[in-house]
Amino acid sequence: MAYASGQLPTSDVDHTYTSTGLNHRKLLMWVFLSSDCMFFGALIATYMVYRGQSLIGPYPIDIIDVPITTISTFVLLCSSFAMVQALAATNRNDQKGIQIWLLATAFMGLIFIGFQAYEFNLFLGEGLRIDTNLFGTTFFTLTGFHGAHVTLGIVWLLILFVMGRKGRLGPASALDVELAGLYWHFVDIVWIVIFTLLYLIGGFDAGPTAGLLIEPSLLAFPT
Amino acid sequence: MATATDVIARPASASGLWSWITTVDHKRIGILYGVTAFMFFLLAGVEAGVIRMQLAVPDNTLVSPDVFNQMFTMHATAMIFMAIMPMGAAFFNYIIPLAIGARDVAFPRLNAFSYWTFLFGALLIHTSFVVQQVPDAGWFSYANLTEKPFSTGLGIDFWALGLQVLGVASLAAAFNFVVTIINMRAPGMSLMRMPLFVWMTLITSILLVLAFPVITVGLIELTFDRLFGTNFFNTAGGGDPILWQHLFWVFGHPEVYILILPAMGIVSEVLPTFSKKPLFGYPVVVFSGIVIGIMGWMVWSHHMFTVGLGPVANSVFTITTMLIAVPTGVKIFNWIGTMWGGSIDFKTPMLFALGFIALFIVGGLSGVSHAVSPSDAQQQDTYYIVAHIHYVLFGGSIMGIFSGIYYWFPKMTGRLMNEGLGKLNFWLMFVGMNITFFPMHFLGLNGMPRRIYTYTSDYGWDWLNLLASAGYFVLFAGVAVFLINFIKSVKNGQVSGHDPWDAPGLEWTIASPPPVYNFAKVPQVVGLDHYWLVKRRAEAEGNPITGPEAYVDPETIHMPNTSYWPIVTAFGALVLAAGFLVEFPWPYIKFPIPFIGGIIAFIGVLGWSLEPAAPEAHHGSEAHH
Numbered sequence: 001m002a003y004a005s006g007q008l009p010t011s012d013v014d015h016t017y018t019s020t021g022l023n024h025r026k027l028l029m030w031v032f033l034s035s036d037c038m039f040f041g042a043l044i045a046t047y048m049v050y051r052g053q054s055l056i057g058p059y060p061i062d063i064i065d066v067p068i069t070t071i072s073t074f075v076l077l078c079s080s081f082a083m084v085q086a087l088a089a090t091n092r093n094d095q096k097g098i099q100i101w102l103l104a105t106a107f108m109g110l111i112f113i114g115f116q117a118y119e120f121n122l123f124l125g126e127g128l129r130i131d132t133n134l135f136g137t138t139f140f141t142l143t144g145f146h147g148a149h150v151t152l153g154i155v156w157l158l159i160l161f162v163m164g165r166k167g168r169l170g171p172a173s174a175l176d177v178e179l180a181g182l183y184w185h186f187v188d189i190v191w192i193v194i195f196t197l198l199y200l201i202g203g204f205d206a207g208p209t210a211g212l213l214i215e216p217s218l219l220a221f222p223t
Numbered sequence: 224m225a226t227a228t229d230v231i232a233r234p235a236s237a238s239g240l241w242s243w244i245t246t247v248d249h250k251r252i253g254i255l256y257g258v259t260a261f262m263f264f265l266l267a268g269v270e271a272g273v274i275r276m277q278l279a280v281p282d283n284t285l286v287s288p289d290v291f292n293q294m295f296t297m298h299a300t301a302m303i304f305m306a307i308m309p310m311g312a313a314f315f316n317y318i319i320p321l322a323i324g325a326r327d328v329a330f331p332r333l334n335a336f337s338y339w340t341f342l343f344g345a346l347l348i349h350t351s352f353v354v355q356q357v358p359d360a361g362w363f364s365y366a367n368l369t370e371k372p373f374s375t376g377l378g379i380d381f382w383a384l385g386l387q388v389l390g391v392a393s394l395a396a397a398f399n400f401v402v403t404i405i406n407m408r409a410p411g412m413s414l415m416r417m418p419l420f421v422w423m424t425l426i427t428s429i430l431l432v433l434a435f436p437v438i439t440v441g442l443i444e445l446t447f448d449r450l451f452g453t454n455f456f457n458t459a460g461g462g463d464p465i466l467w468q469h470l471f472w473v474f475g476h477p478e479v480y481i482l483i484l485p486a487m488g489i490v491s492e493v494l495p496t497f498s499k500k501p502l503f504g505y506p507v508v509v510f511s512g513i514v515i516g517i518m519g520w521m522v523w524s525h526h527m528f529t530v531g532l533g534p535v536a537n538s539v540f541t542i543t544t545m546l547i548a549v550p551t552g553v554k555i556f557n558w559i560g561t562m563w564g565g566s567i568d569f570k571t572p573m574l575f576a577l578g579f580i581a582l583f584i585v586g587g588l589s590g591v592s593h594a595v596s597p598s599d600a601q602q603q604d605t606y607y608i609v610a611h612i613h614y615v616l617f618g619g620s621i622m623g624i625f626s627g628i629y630y631w632f633p634k635m636t637g638r639l640m641n642e643g644l645g646k647l648n649f650w651l652m653f654v655g656m657n658i659t660f661f662p663m664h665f666l667g668l669n670g671m672p673r674r675i676y677t678y679t680s681d682y683g684w685d686w687l688n689l690l691a692s693a694g695y696f697v698l699f700a701g702v703a704v705f706l707i708n709f710i711k712s713v714k715n716g717q718v719s720g721h722d723p724w725d726a727p728g729l730e731w732t733i734a735s736p737p738p739v740y741n742f743a744k745v746p747q748v749v750g751l752d753h754y755w756l757v758k759r760r761a762e763a764e765g766n767p768i769t770g771p772e773a774y775v776d777p778e779t780i781h782m783p784n785t786s787y788w789p790i791v792t793a794f795g796a797l798v799l800a801a802g803f804l805v806e807f808p809w810p811y812i813k814f815p816i817p818f819i820g821g822i823i824a825f826i827g828v829l830g831w832s833l834e835p836a837a838p839e840a841h842h843g844s845e846a847h848h
Contacts, residue, residue, distance in 0.1 A: 136454075
């Protein structure tokens with residue numbers, strides 16, 4: 001390394017320099033998502049440990065409606081497509097496309113939340129509350145925190161939509177849309193796991209110890 | 224980038240209370256972290272004193288059993304979450320940008336948010352003393368003792384909600400430091416040229432990022448059980464208290480490494496400097512740190528050997544726990560190898576680093592002894608465990624942190640701490656710590672349970688307990704000497720110059736205390752032990768480096784703007800959490816206050832993201848809209 005004798009070696013990189021070439025905020029979002037993975041991981045683990053352990057009903061098979069939630073799941077997954085389109089529109093500076101696709105993403109998220117509100121209300125009516133049994137406890141906590149994540153995403157998308165209305169989104173600010181997209185896709189992927197475990201697999205549990213995915217003795221919890 | 228914006232002065236004044244409240248300077252935030260953490264260190268130390276005085280003699284009734292429970296709970300909670308972790312954060316904040324050649328962290332406002340959230344969380348937990356509803360279920364608050372029927376009152380709620388807020392602070396800081404270290408190293412500083420302290424900070428931050436969400440979920444479940452009657456740990460509803468133990472220790476064991484790795488990083492800086500020799504086997508020390516970071520996730524059930532998880536689980540966790548001693552041992556041999564053949568200078572930081580090695584070995588050996596699950600069955604919940612944790616956390620973490628304070632004090636203040644008082648401080652703490660905690664090994668093996676309120680004379684525990692309590696005063700004197708030394712040296716310490724130890728790190732190339740912009744020009748890193756290489760080459764060329772990087776007018780370097788949104792957002796988070804302590808007798812919304820907190824936090828985040836950021840970004844500023 002050549003530098004003047006008796007001097008400190010300096011470099012002349014400009015303000016855009018980062019060690020990896022990645023933007024700070026993008027890296028931050030990935031680190032945050034890894035953290036959020038552990039958050040949902042712990043909640044899902046709690047659900048799996050308590051699956052089929054409810055002492056009293058209603059049990060999942062009594063109230064879980066897989067077809068209805070399949071529809072809302074489909075809508076949520078479609079919203080990821082709209083999100084991709086929103087970012088593509090941002091990158092090609094398609095102002096109308098930015099607004100349409102951002103709004104479409106948020107709208108599909110709202111439909112999902114609407115279905116969830118309907119489902120929660122239905123369950124409460126049928127006697128499943130958060131304190132009724134372990135199913136109610138784990139179901140409402142896990143899907144509730146997921147719903148909170150979706151709601152936060154909708155607020156974020158709507159703020160971006162307002163920025164888009166003011167013409168403040170474009171290729172120069174594509175990262176703003178991309179970060180919201182990363183978050184949105186993550187929340188969608190988590191839902192795929194939740195839908196599989198709580199509905200497709202766990203939705204038919206009939207009572208205590210029924211249909212366990214994991215052999216209880218392997219968990220070695222005193223039951 | 225010589226644009227017009229470069230010469231716009233920063234809006235806030237550089238002094239006064241308001242400048243500290245709105246500061247986003249990593250050095251100031253580091254000082255705030257350090258001073259606050261030291262306050263809680265002293266408070267937790269006083270609580271330890273109450274414990275030791277109660278146990279000094281048999282059949283003692285100095286405090287009531289209830290107060291005793293509160294003391295050991297708050298002592299451990301404060302030491303771990305409000306003293307040792309934030310003291311580590313203080314060093315991360317102050318030193319990391321300097322050590323990697325950056326002007327600030329990646330997200331200065333997030334950094335300020337992290338400090339204020341930490342302060343508010345710590346104050347929230349300690350508000351429990353004001354309302355006389357102090358947490359009293361131990362620092363790991365095992366279910367189902369923490370369920371509503373067994374812990375009435377608000378103590379556990381204070382504990383759970385306060386930790387939740389502290390967790391947000393830790394996560395915010397950890398996100399920041401992962402990004403800062405990965406992305407803001409000066410050109411030339413490849414990963415394998417990073418100083419060990421930077422490496423250990425990176426590993427610690429990654430552990431925080433992944434471990435804290437798990438305790439977050441555990442605390443949410445606990446809070447839901449208490450507030451909404453859920454069944455997570457409610458045995459009557461089929462819930463299993465063991466789940467709490469799993470969630471707690473899946474977090475709690477990485478947490479142990481979160482507490483010790485920063486100290487290991489500090490020691491790995493101090494030993495080479497005062498041995499005048501590069502760290503022995505640098506890549507090996509780095510990789511053993513990484514291995515500890517990974518294996519720290521595979522050992523959590525060794526805290527649960529007596530739960531009855533079965534022989535298979537106990538065997539597996541015995542083996543993984545014994546294995547994790549290997550990379551730790553490797554580090555110790557590397558530290559000894561570093562000193563071997565070096566010309567050792569026994570300055571105070573070096574003494575503390577040596578104390579760290581000696582005491583950490585003792586703690587490590589007792590740790591291996593309860594890695595063996597049959598042996599642990601004898602030691603579980605006895606004073607032997609108390610001895611172990613204090614050898615690794617006091618003998619390890621605290622000794623390392625004190626080494627770091629003495630080492631970097633000249634960088635932070637431009638003055639040296641007094642050597643004589645420093646040596647007195649070290650010996651009082653070293654001797655006091657051994658008098659206090661070594662007898663606990665024997666007490667534990669003789670069957671004295673931890674957390675016991677008192678004991679009768681016929682157990683034969685009398686004189687060892689009295690000895691341990693006497694040791695407390697020696698320790699106390701050691702910390703008092705430190706405080707005197709610190710206060711005296713800040714004002715009247717000998718002026719140190721920029722590089723008093725002839726150290727290898729980038730932080731020593733600049734003035735002490737560092738100018739607000741840290742580096743006038745972004746350094747080009749020439750290798751591991753950068754500054755040594757630069758200085759030795761300059762000397763060889765007959766042109767030795769005698770001073771720090773020259774000052775430039777700070778106005779010519781654009782630094783991040785101050786902001787009051789971080790403290791607003793942090794306050795929102797506080798109200799959001801604290802609001803769950805107040806239940807309203809309303810039909811649908813029993814907890815309205817958290818909504819207010821949520822709105823405050825939302826306004827804070829909104830103001831934060833819409834705040835006109837620095838018009839021209841630079842090293843150390845957040846990218847902006």
